[in-house]
Amino acid sequence: MGELDGRVALVTGGARGQGAAEAAIFSREGAEVVIADVLDEQGERTAGSLGCRYHHLDVTSETEWEAVVADVVDRTGRLDILMNNAGIFRPARLVNTSTELWNQTVAINQTGVFFGMRTAVKAMIEAGNGGSIINTSSVAGLEGTFGSTAYGATKWAVTGMTKVVAKEAGKHGIRVNSIHPGVIVTDMITDMLAGGQDEKMVARQPIGRLGTAEDIAEMALFLASDRSSYCTGQAFTVDGGIHG
Numbered sequence: 023m024g025e026l027d028g029r030v031a032l033v034t035g036g037a038r039g040q041g042a043a044e045a046a047i048f049s050r051e052g053a054e055v056v057i058a059d060v061l062d063e064q065g066e067r068t069a070g071s072l073g074c075r076y077h078h079l080d081v082t083s084e085t086e087w088e089a090v091v092a093d094v095v096d097r098t099g100r101l102d103i104l105m106n107n108a109g110i111f112r113p114a115r116l117v118n119t120s121t122e123l124w125n126q127t128v129a130i131n132q133t134g135v136f137f138g139m140r141t142a143v144k145a146m147i148e149a150g151n152g153g154s155i156i157n158t159s160s161v162a163g164l165e166g167t168f169g170s171t172a173y174g175a176t177k178w179a180v181t182g183m184t185k186v187v188a189k190e191a192g193k194h195g196i197r198v199n200s201i202h203p204g205v206i207v208t209d210m211i212t213d214m215l216a217g218g219q220d221e222k223m224v225a226r227q228p229i230g231r232l233g234t235a236e237d238i239a240e241m242a243l244f245l246a247s248d249r250s251s252y253c254t255g256q257a258f259t260v261d262g263g264i265h266g
Contacts (some may be wrong), residue, residue, distance in 0.1 A: 024052025025247040030098045032056045032091070034081055034138065035108030037065035039208035040158065043235035044105050044242045046072055051243060053103065056094055081108045081134030087141045100149045103246045104142040106135045106157045109176075116171045124172045131176035136183060139198070143191050152195025156245045157184050158238075159200040161265050164257060181257055188255030197254040199245050204261025206233040228263035 031048045035041040036057030049055045049072045057072075058079035059065040069076035077090045094101055109131045112123050135157055146153035162170055163177030181200055188198040205223050224232055241260050244250050259265060 024050065025243065025249070026103070027052035029053045029102035029246075030056070030094060030100050031103035031105060031246065032058060032094055032101060032142070033105040033107060034058045034079060034134070036105075037061040037068050040203070040206065040235045040238045041105070041107040042068050043239035044107060045069075045074060047236075047239040047243050048103065048105075048246065049074055051247070053246075054098060056090075058090055059108070079108075081138065082129040084137050087137045091141045091145050095145050095149065100151055101142060101145045102151060102153050104138055104153070104155045105242060105246070106138045106155065106180075108134055109158060111170070111173050113169050114172065115169050119171050127172040127176055131173070132179045132183075135180050139183065139187050143187065143194075143196060146191075146196050147194050153197070154246050154250075155187070155191075155196065155198045156242055157198070157200045159184070159202050159257065161202050161204050161259060161261050163200070164202055164259065165265065184257070185255045192254055197245075197250070199250070199253060199255070200257050201238060201241050201245070202257055202259045202261070203238050204233055204259070204264055206235060206238060208235055226264055231262065233260065233262055 026048055031053040033041050033045045036045045037059035045055050045057050055074040056077055057065055057069045057074050058077045060080050062078055065076045079090050080086050139155055142155055157180050159180040160177040162174045163181040167174055184198050184200040191198060237260055241258055
C-alpha cells in the first residue's frame, strides 16, 4: 500500500530536476501522476520511464491550464494533488534587471502559480474530495537574497499566495503549503556551481552537503499525504539548516 493510493497528481515542471523527483516519488507511492512541462521531449521521456502521462503546459497560459486540468478530470474524475513546481531563476541585481527579465520571471514563477491554484481549486471543489496544493517557493521567499530582485519578488509572492489560498480553501478540505528549498543541485543552478562555488557552498552548510531533488521530493510527499493532514498555510524550509 502506498501513501497516495487512488489519488491523482499533477506536477508542473516535471520533465527534470525537482519536478521529476516529485513525480517519481508520487508514482512510487501509488498516485496516478501527470507530468506537465514545456520541455516536451524530456517530459515524454521522464513520463515514459515512470509509467506516467505527459501534457505540454506553458504555465503562463490560462487556457492551457484549463485544458490540462479538464483533461485530467475527464479521464480520472478527480485531481487530488497539484505540485506547482515550474519556475525559472535568472539572477540579476536591481539595476541590471531588465523589464523583459522581470516580466518573464513574474509570468512563470508567480502568475503560473496563481493560474495553477485557481484552476485546481475549482476542480477540487467540484470533485468534492479535498486535496493538497504544494507550491515551490524558495528560501528567497523568506528573506532577502542578494542579486535576485525579480526572483525574490516572485517567491515572496508565492509564500503570500499560499497562506491566503489556504484560508480560503480550507473549508473545502483543500490544504495549501509551500516548500522553500535552499541550494539544491539541479540544472537550474549548474552554472552557479561552476568554478569551485559548490565547495564554498558546501562549507557553509551545517549538514555538510548540498541538497538533492530527492530531499525536496520527500517533503512534497509528506505534504501530499495524510501525514500532513493538519498542516496548511505553512512554509516548509528544506535547506540543510543554513537559514535556521
